Amino acid sequence: MYLCFMIDIGSLRALAAIEQHGSVIAASDVMGFSPSAVSQQVKKLEKQTGFAVLERRGRGVLLTERGQALAAYGRRILAELEELQSTLLADPAKPSGHLKIVSFSTACRGLVGPVLGRLASSGTELDVSVLAEDPREAVARVANGEADLGVVHNWNSVPLVIPEHLSLEWLCEDIADLLVHSSHPLAGRDAVEPADLVDERWISTPHGAICNEALLRIFADLGRVPDIRVYDPDFATHLALVEQAAVVALVPRLGRPALPVDVVSVPVVNPVQARQVGMVHRRTMTASPGIRHVAGLLREIAARGGAASGRAEP
Template structure:
C-alpha cells in the first residue's frame, strides 16, 4: 500500500470531511477522494462511508489507520537513527509557531543554534496552533508550538509528544486614560459596556475571549475584528476599544495602552509538539533544548 495514501486516510480520520483533510494536506477534495478510492482498491475493502456531509471510517478503515500510525512512527524512528549515524546535525528543520510566542523565543533560538550547528537550517512558518498541529501530523512541519486555548493538551494526541514550554497570563488592554486603567486588576464583567477589538487571525483565541465574556453573562460588542495584534493595539491606544491579550504580546510597552490583570486570573499553557518517532532525532533534540534555554533566559514562564 502506498504510504502517501495511508497518510491521507489518517488525516481524513482526524478531519471528518474531504474538504478539511484536503486543506490540512494542501490537496483538493477531489484529489483526496481519488487517493482514498485507489487505497480501497489496494486494500480490497471499503475504508470509508458517507455520513451526512462528512465521512466516517469503516471498521476496516479504522484498523488500517491504526497500522498506518504504527508504520509512520517506525519510519520516523528510522529517519532519526539515520540522522544520528551521520554524526552531523544538518539540514532543514521546519518549525510551526504562532506569533506571540514565536516573536519572543524563536529568533534567539535560531541565533544560538547557528553558532553551534551552522549547517542546521531552522525554517519558521508562522501558524496558529491548530494549523501547526495539522502541519506536524502531515509532515509539513517537524516541530509545532501549540497552546491549550486551541488544543486540548490533557488528552493524548496519537503519534504526537509534547514538552511544556511556558504559561502565559492574559491581560485586559485599556486606553491609558480609561477610568479602570489604574486598577491593580479588573474582571471581564467590568468591561461589559465597552466596545471590543479582537485579533481574528486566531479563531480559537477569539472564541476563548468571547466565551469568557459569555460565561460572566454578556455578549461583547465588537467594533473591530483585526487581522493582527498591531491593529488591536492601535484601536485601544486611540481610545476606540478595549481588548484582552496574552502577556507575551506585552514584552514591549505599547504607547497609550494600559495592561491590567484579569480577576480571576486567566492563563494558557504553551507546549512544543513533535512526532513521537522523532524523539531521538538530533535536530529535533537540539532545537528543543535550545528553545527551552531561550525561554528560560528571556523569563518566559
C-alpha cells in the same frame, strides 16, 4: 511483515492521507502532489493488494472496510519508519535535515524567532521553516505529520486537547493584561476584575480563535458577552486601536512589542488571565536530534522570559 515488501510505501502514505483528510484533493494538498498523482498511488495499491481500498460516495470517496484496515496498518508502518529515520539513521551529535515548526504568532516573535537567531549564528545544518497557526490547527498539523514540532498555548479557561500519540511539554506561563488608552478611567488602577470590564468596547482575535474564546469566558459567570467592535488576528492592530482610544484589548505579554506612550497595561485578577505555553511533537520523533536541539533552545529561551515583551507597569 510480508506486506511491507509487497506494498509501496508511497501508496500507503497516500491512503493514510486520504483517511486523515477526508478526500483525494485534501490529501494531495497536504502531500504536495496533484490529485491525479494521489489517485495513481491508490490504483497502484489496489493492484498490489488485489482489492478495492476506496469506494465512490456522491462526489467524494470513502475507504472500504479493507481500505480502513490497510490505512491503520500503514500508519503503524509510517510511524516506525519515522522513528527509524529520526533515531538510528540520524547523527545525534549533528542536528541536520529539515524541521517544520508551526506556532501561534506571539510565540513566533517571542520564542521561535530567538530560536531561529540562535540556529543562524551557530552555523547548524538544521534547516527550519515556520508557519503561524492557532494552537488547534498547530496540534492537527503535528498530529497528521504536516509539521514536526508545534508551539501551542492553553488558556486556563479554554483547554487544548492533545492526541495520545503526541508528546506535550509546558515551557512557561504567559499572562495577558488589559490594555487601555492613558486617558481611560481604568488606566490608573492597580488591577481590574471582570465586573469592571463589562461595559467596555473591545477588539478581539477572530471568532473561533482560542484567544477570542478566552475573552468570552471572562464574562461567562456574569451572564454577559463582551461588546466586541473589531475582530483582527494581529495583536499589533490591537495596540494601534487602543492607542487611538477606540477600544480596549486583552493582550498576552509574550512577544508583545513595546507599548506606545499612550497605552497602559493593567493586570486582570480574579481570575488572572494566563495561558500555558508548550511544545508538542509526535512521540516517534522524541529522539530526533533536530527535535531535541530545537526543544532545548525553546526551553532555554522560555526560562529567560522569551523575547522582550514590552510589558509596562500601570
